[in-house]
Amino acid sequence: MIFLYVYVHGNPPPLCLPANPGDKWADFKEVIRNMYKVNPDQVEMTHFDEPFQPQDDKTLAELGIRQKSLLKIKA
Amino acid sequence: MAKKKRGLKEEYNLLTRDLDWDPTFVTREEMYPYTDFEGIKIHNWNNLEDPFRVTVESYVRIQGEKERKFHAIRENIDLLQGQLDMTDARWLEAMKIFSSVALNGEYNAHRLFQFIARHVPSPAIRFAAITQSVDELRHVQNEVLLFNNYNKYYQGFHDWKNYAHRHWLTSVVKSFFEDAQSAGPFEALVAIAFGFEVAFTNLLFVTMGATAVANRDQSYGAVSFTTQSDESRHMTLGMMALRAMIEEDPDNIPIVQKFLDKWFWKAYRAFTVVGYILDYIAPKKVMSWKEAYEMYIEDQVLNGLFKDLEVYGIRKPKYWEQTVQEKEHNSHIAALVLYRLPHVLYFHPFAPTEEDKKWLAEKYPESWENIWSKKWEAFEDPNFDRLYPGLPMVCQTCQYPMFFDEPGQPGFNTAFRTSEHEGEVYHFCSDGCKDIFDDEPDKIKQAWLPPHEIFKGTCGPAEDLANYWGMEPEDGGDYYESVDHQNFEKWKKVRA
Amino acid sequence: MANYTQVGSEAIKPIRKTYSYMSGLKVKRPTTYDECTYNLEPKENFHYKPIWNPELNIFDERRTRVKCEDWEQFRDPSKFYYATYCYNRADFQSRIKGQFEAADRYGWFEKMDPAFIDTVREFLPVLRHFVFGESVAFMHVGRTAVGTAIEQCATYQCYDELGTAQLLTRICLGLEEQVPSILQDGKQKWMEDEKFLKLRALTERLMVTWDWAEALIATNLVLDSIVYPLFFEEMTAVAMENGAIGYAAFSQFLMEMYEYEKSYTTALVKMLLADRPENKEVIQSYIKKWLPEVIEAAEEMLPVFDLPRKAIDGKLALENVLEKHVKPLLIDELQIVSSIQTRQVWEVK
Numbered sequence: 014m015i016f017l018y019v020y021v022h023g024n025p026p027p028l029c030l031p032a033n034p035g036d037k038w039a040d041f042k043e044v045i046r047n048m049y050k051v052n053p054d055q056v057e058m059t060h061f062d063e064p065f066q067p068q069d070d071k072t073l074a075e076l077g078i079r080q081k082s083l084l085k086i087k088a
Numbered sequence: 089m090a091k092k093k094r095g096l097k098e099e100y101n102l103l104t105r106d107l108d109w110d111p112t113f114v115t116r117e118e119m120y121p122y123t124d125f126e127g128i129k130i131h132n133w134n135n136l137e138d139p140f141r142v143t144v145e146s147y148v149r150i151q152g153e154k155e156r157k158f159h160a161i162r163e164n165i166d167l168l169q170g171q172l173d174m175t176d177a178r179w180l181e182a183m184k185i186f187s188s189v190a191l192n193g194e195y196n197a198h199r200l201f202q203f204i205a206r207h208v209p210s211p212a213i214r215f216a217a218i219t220q221s222v223d224e225l226r227h228v229q230n231e232v233l234l235f236n237n238y239n240k241y242y243q244g245f246h247d248w249k250n251y252a253h254r255h256w257l258t259s260v261v262k263s264f265f266e267d268a269q270s271a272g273p274f275e276a277l278v279a280i281a282f283g284f285e286v287a288f289t290n291l292l293f294v295t296m297g298a299t300a301v302a303n304r305d306q307s308y309g310a311v312s313f314t315t316q317s318d319e320s321r322h323m324t325l326g327m328m329a330l331r332a333m334i335e336e337d338p339d340n341i342p343i344v345q346k347f348l349d350k351w352f353w354k355a356y357r358a359f360t361v362v363g364y365i366l367d368y369i370a371p372k373k374v375m376s377w378k379e380a381y382e383m384y385i386e387d388q389v390l391n392g393l394f395k396d397l398e399v400y401g402i403r404k405p406k407y408w409e410q411t412v413q414e415k416e417h418n419s420h421i422a423a424l425v426l427y428r429l430p431h432v433l434y435f436h437p438f439a440p441t442e443e444d445k446k447w448l449a450e451k452y453p454e455s456w457e458n459i460w461s462k463k464w465e466a467f468e469d470p471n472f473d474r475l476y477p478g479l480p481m482v483c484q485t486c487q488y489p490m491f492f493d494e495p496g497q498p499g500f501n502t503a504f505r506t507s508e509h510e511g512e513v514y515h516f517c518s519d520g521c522k523d524i525f526d527d528e529p530d531k532i533k534q535a536w537l538p539p540h541e542i543f544k545g546t547c548g549p550a551e552d553l554a555n556y557w558g559m560e561p562e563d564g565g566d567y568y569e570s571v572d573h574q575n576f577e578k579w580k581k582v583r584a
Numbered sequence: 585m586a587n588y589t590q591v592g593s594e595a596i597k598p599i600r601k602t603y604s605y606m607s608g609l610k611v612k613r614p615t616t617y618d619e620c621t622y623n624l625e626p627k628e629n630f631h632y633k634p635i636w637n638p639e640l641n642i643f644d645e646r647r648t649r650v651k652c653e654d655w656e657q658f659r660d661p662s663k664f665y666y667a668t669y670c671y672n673r674a675d676f677q678s679r680i681k682g683q684f685e686a687a688d689r690y691g692w693f694e695k696m697d698p699a700f701i702d703t704v705r706e707f708l709p710v711l712r713h714f715v716f717g718e719s720v721a722f723m724h725v726g727r728t729a730v731g732t733a734i735e736q737c738a739t740y741q742c743y744d745e746l747g748t749a750q751l752l753t754r755i756c757l758g759l760e761e762q763v764p765s766i767l768q769d770g771k772q773k774w775m776e777d778e779k780f781l782k783l784r785a786l787t788e789r790l791m792v793t794w795d796w797a798e799a800l801i802a803t804n805l806v807l808d809s810i811v812y813p814l815f816f817e818e819m820t821a822v823a824m825e826n827g828a829i830g831y832a833a834f835s836q837f838l839m840e841m842y843e844y845e846k847s848y849t850t851a852l853v854k855m856l857l858a859d860r861p862e863n864k865e866v867i868q869s870y871i872k873k874w875l876p877e878v879i880e881a882a883e884e885m886l887p888v889f890d891l892p893r894k895a896i897d898g899k900l901a902l903e904n905v906l907e908k909h910v911k912p913l914l915i916d917e918l919q920i921v922s923s924i925q926t927r928q929v930w931e932v933k
Contacts (some may be wrong), residue, residue, distance in 0.1 A: 016540055020483040025502045026480040026489035029539035048477045080514050101748045107716035113785040118792050122636045144747030145677045152674035155667040195624050197726055206723035222743055226666040229620035240598035247604045253629050263631040269634040269642045536631045579596045
């Protein structure tokens with residue numbers, strides 16, 4: 014298990030979320046949808062400050078997400 | 089009897105420092121194993137002087153008198169239902185926060201000053217420090233007894249010990265004191281005696297004390313008044329120790345500067361919640377956080393104390409400009425974020441009333457209208473999902489939720505800083521907190537961060553978290569829907 | 585029921601009496617002492633290890649070899665908390681002040697027998713350093729002892745020892761007219777006089793005894809249970825024989841301080857012995873280490889008993905101390921020692 018942080022711009026503080034690095038993005042993005050009531054497919058994202066465009070079938074690990082990664086979302 | 093003519097100072101020396109001797113059966117290193125590793129050089133420990141000249145005899149007499157008065161007041165308030173004199177029970181939300189962090193703070197200070205007394209080989213510091221240790225025991229005990237007056241009638245006090253050591257928010261203050269407890273004796277002295285006592289305690293006991301009195305809370309009024317009478321001695325110790333370190337050797341200056349940078353920033357961050365108390369919780373407000381910061385920190389500390397230290401080559405603490413900028417904003421950020429967390433707090437957050445808002449607009453002409461009133465409007469919208477949906481990310485160093493803004497960009501433009509250490513990333517709310525980590529990564533990385541520990545399972549099953557934190561169901565929720573509010577209104581009518 | 589006010593037809597009833605965590609204390613009804621003593625010490629979720637001792641936590645039970653299931657159950661028989669400690673000691677200081685006034689009025693110091701002044705100057709100023717050393721040792725005991733109830737006693741003792749060092753200094757100042765260099769000479773004797781080297785060696789060793797329970801037991805059940813009665817009971821009897829009321833009048837204050845230390849330490853040792861059998865061996869090891877050495881140190885100091893005009897045999901004085909104080913405590917009451925012997929078995933009985 015890893016923790017990662019999800020921040021929606023203008024909406025502090027970021028959430029701390031547990032995740033499994035083997036989880037597919039398709040599953041993880043539902044957490045974002047539930048927590049923030051945003052459509053994760055229609056947002057601009059960065060991983061830390063790098064642009065981030067995840068594919069649904071990739072795992073978090075494959076997308077480069079690691080312990081204490083920070084995803085920032087512009088809704 | 090014709091006694092030898094002798095000044096008070098000389099007699100005091102015979103009663104204190106002359107008792108000490110240089111050991112010969114154990115080495116100096118064995119006797120004082122922690123004196124050297126921080127790099128502070130003191131050439132003549134006897135140069136330092138205890139300006140207060142308290143003897144055990146005078147101490148127990150003076151303190152005994154103070155105690156008689158304090159406990160008479162405390163018992164009277166209890167007997168006469170003094171809590172019902174308060175302007176509004178909302179003030180008690182401040183006391184809940186205070187008790188859950190200050191009791192632990194005072195207790196840690198009590199033990200820490202024994203460590204300082206034992207390991208700083210200056211007789212002057214030793215006597216002042218051991219006396220302060222005994223004072224701190226006084227403060228924690230008096231506060232425990234006093235807060236039980238509230239505890240008998242209101243929620244949010246009954247398990248301060250678990251709130252203090254287990255709750256996710258109090259780890260801000262727990263980690264502050266434990267950082268000092270785990271530091272060397274000189275850093276600990278600067279941390280608590282200077283960073284905390286000299287620089288910031290006026291806000292706690294003078295400003296908050298005055299606010300308590302204005303809200304007719306005689307209990308906190310009494311405790312802050314009697315505590316402050318000891319603090320002046322502690323502040324003098326802080327100044328004496330600081331002067332001694334910087335005057336004894338120029339090599340000490342950069343070390344002391346680093347301590348000051350760290351502890352000014354840490355204390356400043358930790359005190360954010362006091363802004364919330366002054367600007368929001370207090371039903372009758374006396375002074376805004378901004379005004380208090382200007383008076384006690386800008387005028388007295390940054391432009392007063394640090395001005396005096398300039399001649400020694402000490403400059404103002406790093407990022408002081410940011411603290412001045414933030415005085416417009418941080419109490420609002422804290423209030424807004426806490427408003428969204430009524431389900432995971434042992435006190436009752438709330439949205440400001442119309443009266444509160446009028447006052448805030450007056451006190452914050454620069455930021456209220458343009459920024460923070462708008463955020464409140466959005467939060468109070470019936471369609472807004474008030475409850476924050478999970479556990480917040482917290483800063484590795486100060487452990488506040490990551491809610492502080494990027495300097496110069498107020499309005500929920502959250503600042504993020506990171507550092508890599510041994511292949512792991514660490515997050516910070518500010519440059520100040522990042523610098524502290526970068527300077528001591530192997531220490532600060534150990535922090536017991538509540539959200540992580542909760543997910544790791546350290547705190548038991550998630551559905552049982554409230555219980556782990558020591559909370560009863562009535563502890564949380566909005567103030568205006570709370571049993572505390574209802575009871576206060578009801579009891580007040582009964583008594584009238 | 586102090587917190588129950590009946591107004592009109594409706595009552596304003598407290599919803600609870602005390603803090604919820606007080607239920608962990610095994611007492612029928614918590615007193616004020618209990619409320620402001622129990623469970624104050626942090627015990628979990630520590631953030632950082634001390635950089636000066638990273639193997640242990642900030643508060644850690646492993647700083648002593650004795651063990652206990654629940655340290656927080658300890659109760660000081662005197663039930664001192666800060667307020668009652670201050671009241672008690674303020675009264676104590678008033679009594680001391682009264683004695684100094686009496687000493688002034690009746691000339692107890694000026695009229696003291698010169699031979700007895702020579703006796704007092706030989707050891708009393710020396711003891712102020714000894715007591716101060718104990719106070720420093722107790723700064724460490726206070727910092728590292730487990731649980732507020734225990735460290736609170738150690739804190740008060742630390743402060744008391746400072747007070748005692750200051751009291752001894754004041755008595756010496758009372759004798760300054762007759763012996764102007766009494767304090768300077770005393771410090772020199774503490775550093776150089778063979779009679780006191782052993783005591784100083786033990787004091788310095790005590791100050792670096794980092795097992796707090798060892799330091800506490802060595803001080804209160806061994807060092808002080810010999811040194812205090814030797815000088816403030818046996819020597820006091822000698823003082824009376826020599827008309828030195830100025831000395832005798834202050835001895836009770838020292839013995840009262842010793843009684844406080846002894847009472848809480850005895851209660852603590854009893855708790856530890858009852859808690860688990862292994863503690864007995866550990867406590868015995870402390871006593872075995874310290875007792876023979878302290879007796880030896882006391883023997884070295886016995887020549888001071890030869891100095892008064894009406895002198896007594898110092899060996900007899902020490903034997904009295906062992907019979908009246910040490911044996912009843914360690915053999916009879918605590919049953920941690922089976923026999924106690926002086927270095928040479930004297931023919932005094």
